[in-house]
Amino acid sequence: MKRRRRINTRSIKKIARERIEHLLELAKAVFSTDSNLAQRYVQLALRIGMRHKVRIPRSQRWQICKHCHSLLIPGVTCHSRLRNKREPHIVITCYKCKNYSRYPYKVKKQR
Numbered sequence: 644m645k646r647r648r649r650i651n652t653r654s655i656k657k658i659a660r661e662r663i664e665h666l667l668e669l670a671k672a673v674f675s676t677d678s679n680l681a682q683r684y685v686q687l688a689l690r691i692g693m694r695h696k697v698r699i700p701r702s703q704r705w706q707i708c709k710h711c712h713s714l715l716i717p718g719v720t721c722h723s724r725l726r727n728k729r730e731p732h733i734v735i736t737c738y739k740c741k742n743y744s745r746y747p748y749k750v751k752k753q754r
């Protein structure tokens with residue numbers, strides 16, 4: 644007897660991505676009441692991403708500290724500054740580990 648067909652990797656990745664987004668939403672929601680739980684959600688999201696080789700969506704990637712993996716909430720756990728040296732970028736400083744990350748952004752040319 645044949646075993647049930649495996650779900651293709653594409654749909655697994657889709658589910659993984661949805662889970663990651665959901666977990667990060669949850670993390671933000673519970674952060675004000677339980678920061679430890681929020682931290683766990685973030686770690687879970689990262690682990691799912693690693694296991695399924697799914698990247699954290701760009702819109703949410705900057706919300707996690709690259710160095711200590713804590714949730715970054717502007718004004719609460721991090722602060723962000725815009726810089727224009729060389730190329731426009733945003734600098735996010737994490738209060739927890741005092742490290743900062745740079746994220747370049749593109750300026751849309753106006754005609």
Ligand SMILES: [Zn+2]
Nearest residue numbers: 708711737740
């Ligand atoms: Zn950090």
